[in-house]
Amino acid sequence: MKMLINxxxxxxxxxxxxxAxxxxxxTVDVEHRIIMRKGAPFEGKVGLVSGGGSGHEPLHGGFVGRGMLDAACPGEVFTSPVPDQMARAAAAVDSGAGVLFIVKNYTGDVLNFDMAAELAEDEGVQIAKVLVNDDVAVTDSLYTAGRRGTGATLFVEKIAGAAAEEGAPLDRVASLARQVNEASRSFGVALTACSTPAKGGPTFDLPDGELELGIGIHGEPGRERRAMMTSGEIADFSVDAILEDMRPDAPVLALVNGMGATPxxxxxxxxxxxxxxLAERKVAVARTLVGNYVTSLDMAGCSVTLCQVDEELLRLWDAPVATPGLRWGY
Amino acid sequence: MKMLINxxxxxxxxxxxxxAxxxxxxTVDVEHRIIMRKGAPFEGKVGLVSGGGSGHEPLHGGFVGRGMLDAACPGEVFTSPVPDQMARAAAAVDSGAGVLFIVKNYTGDVLNFDMAAELAEDEGVQIAKVLVNDDVAVTDSLYTAGRRGTGATLFVEKIAGAAAEEGAPLDRVASLARQVNEASRSFGVALTACSTPAKGGPTFDLPDGELELGIGIHGEPGRERRAMMTSGEIADFSVDAILEDMRPDAPVLALVNGMGATPxxxxxxxxxxxxxxLAERKVAVARTLVGNYVTSLDMAGCSVTLCQVDEELLRLWDAPVATPGLRWGY
Structure with a gap:
């Protein structure tokens, strides 16, 4: 497998x-692997810190900036960052108003963010945490107890980030983040495997003519394999998998996400x-975001994330944001 | 080759x-295949229309919006749009101030935009044209007489679009567009072939362990094939190929572009x-844009485009823009 790397x-x-x-x-601290908003910490503002294994770009580093994250901590490819890294990031962005850790539900991330919270609290930084676990495909998986965290992370980071930018206190930012996670569900599909630099080739086998329904963002197994389906059939399957788990009675934000290599x-x-x-199922769509946002290296495929919003969540979604990966209003 | 299509x-x-x-x-006219800025035409504003074969998204449809294009005309995959399409788009966005056609240098596009200009002029629309031909890899190619048009198209559309948004007249918008094209050079590299939906598989063979230097955005042959190179070696080769042809004596805009499937x-x-x-070659960089902007379906690889800018071009580059693919300042 050829890669554009050294x-x-x-x-x-x-x-x-x-x-950088x-x-x-x-501000990029290459040695300690922290991507930070220039000028942080900001007087009176709650700090938002996320992180996780690399290979999902623009998540998380591409979502650092005004109205979203204050810092992101990339781990090695598909590997959790280390506790020191997140504790250092928390200390760097804390203005005294406290820091929210946004953690995707993978065992390594959960453990390491927990340890980071202890380290940061020892240094006097008040920490709140939100666990993102939106993927309805499977419970318990290769790297997870419970549901995996995938596309909803973008909604959590954006909406909590907007609230923090407006000066909301830590408990409010954290409760909004949890509300967004609880209102969000995702389902993903792989047409091909992804290849990690360390392995130098595909991390699993997915034969020609088959796809995997319910794939994880590291290529973890999904629900089932089937013969290749059309775009319309994949949309039916994915949306219905979400709607079996959540029946929106308000408009949704829809993320139509590419896994990396799908044009x-x-x-x-x-x-x-x-x-x-969604129209056939009588679900109203308030906003739609289409692109490669929560990726899995060079995997071909897609995922759908729906987040049911009230007026306040929608207002915070629409609020200005200026990051490399998501930008409007500034 | 599996694709996410019907x-x-x-x-x-x-x-x-x-x-849509x-x-x-x-405003998307699916029947006539025109993507248009809502509200066009705008009183007194020069209209900007581009187009070309599909498969290079977000180019061109993703660059329609405030501060950039007024309309884009997508052809079939890797196939020029038809003259009626561009003529209809020109008429739709013309406020009376005239319309600039931005045309990548491929024989089909050039012929069809010429015919469209005649049709539009017959309807009373004043047309100016700019031909984009920035690719230094080869002269004459599979679909081109002369140099191919690639990454510089983004710079031309953005900078001419900013000038039009400010109310510059047609001759000024057209001369700026030509200035940007003349100040721009590109070079691209493929690690894999791309697959078109019609063919259902790779459009050419590129063996494991080899790359193609100087690739075109439709997979047209480049300068040579070599054994796989590192990222640093590819950067040396690509930048030097550009600098052999253009020696900037002012800062450059740098587009570091993905061909589609490169993470x-x-x-x-x-x-x-x-x-x-660039630092080693003493070329100053004013702005850098990294991402998938001028793509070739699912090709893995990259291209570099440099555009030498003066203060006025840099000011127009930095001016606000609000399109699906490029957005800041609004």
């Missing part, structure tokens, strides 16, 4: 140097099918 | 329905190497 061992620091070069609004042309066609299914 | 024949209209669903700021993690690492080479 050597597998330096993929993460190489990318951090590129982020491209984004003067960010945007195909993804927009899929978005049309997702809208068709 | 049937190959409806890939373009399916995507147009998705664009996701972007209420755009953003790898692309940022490549951006770091591009910055290293």
């Amino acid at each position: 050597v597998p061992e330096t993929v993460v620091p190489d990318a951090l140097r590129g982020i 070069a491209a984004h003067p609004d960010l 945007l042309l195909e993804l927009y066609g899929f978005a049309a099918e997702v809208h068709r299914v | 049937v190959p024949e409806t890939v373009v209209p399916d995507a147009l329905r998705g664009i 669903a996701a972007h209420p700021d755009l 953003l993690l790898e692309l940022y690492g490549f951006a770091a190497e591009v910055h290293r080479v």
Whole structure:
């Protein structure tokens, strides 16, 4: 498998140097692997820190900036960052108003963010945590007890980030983040496996002519394999898997997400099918975001995340944001 | 080759329905295949129309919006749109101030935009044209006489779009567009072939362990094939190929572009190497854009585009823009 890299061992620091070069609004600590909003901490503002294994870009580093995260901590590819890293990030962005950790539900991340919270609290930083676990495909998986955290992370980071930007206190930012997670559900599909730099090739086998329904963002097994389906059939299956678990009685934010290697042309066609299914199921769509936001390296495939919103969540979603991966209003 | 589609024949209209669903700021005429800024034409404003074969998204439809294009005309995958389509788009966005056609240098596009200009002028629309031909890899190619048009298209559309938004007249918008094209050079590299829906598989063979230097955005042959290179070696080769042809004596805009399937993690690492080479060659970088902007379906690989800017071009680059693919300041 050919990759645009120097050597597998330096993929993460190489990318951090590129982020530093491209984004003067960010401060990148390559040594300690922290991507931070320039100027942080901000007087009176709750700090938002997330992180996780690399390979899901733009998540999380691409969501650092005004109106979203204050810092992101990338681990090695598909590997949790370490507690020192998140504790250091928390201390760096804490203005005294406390810090919210946004944690995707993978065992390594959960353990390491818990340890980081203890370390940060020892240093006098008040920490709150939100666990993101939106993926309805399976309970318990290769790296998870309970549901996996996937696309809802973007909604949590954006909406909690907007509240923090407006000056909401830590308990309010944390409760909004939990509300968003509880109102969100995701389902993902792989057409191909992904290849990690360390392995140098596909991390699992997915034969020609088959797809995997309910895939995880690290290629963890989903619900089942089937013969290749059309875009419309995949939309039906994915949306129905979500609606079996959550029946929205208010409009939703819809994220139609690419896993990395699926062309945007195909993804927009899929978005049309997702809208068709939602209309047939009488689910109103308030906003739709189409693109590669929560990826799995070079995997071809897609996921759908729906988040039921009230007026306040929608207002916070629409609030200005200025990050490399998501930007409007500034 | 598995694709997220219904049937190959409806890939373009399916995507147009998705664009319409996701972007209420755009008006999408699915029947005539025109993506238009809502509210166009705008009193006194020069209209900007581009288009070309589909498969390069977000180019061009993703660059329709405030501060950039007024309309885009997608053809079938890797196939020029038809003259009626562009003429209809021109008439729709003309406020009386005239319309600039932005045309990538491929024989089909050039012929069809010429015919569209005649049709539009017959209807009383004043037309100016700019031809984008920035790719230094080869002269004459599979679909081109002369140099191919690639990444510079984004710079031309953004900078000319900003000038039009400020109320510049047609001759000024057109001369700025030509200035940007002349100040821009690109070079691209493929690690894999791309697959078109119609063919259902790779459009050419690129063996494991080899890359193609100087690839075109439709997979047209480049300069040469070599054994796989590191990210740093590719950056050296690509930047030097550009600098052999253009020796900037002012800062440049740098587009570090993914061909579609290369993970953003790898692309940022490549951006770091591009910055290293530019620093070694004493070329100052004013702005850097990293991402999948001018793509070739599911091709893995990258391209570099440099555009030498003066203060006025840089000011217009930084001006606000609100499109699905490029957004800041609004």
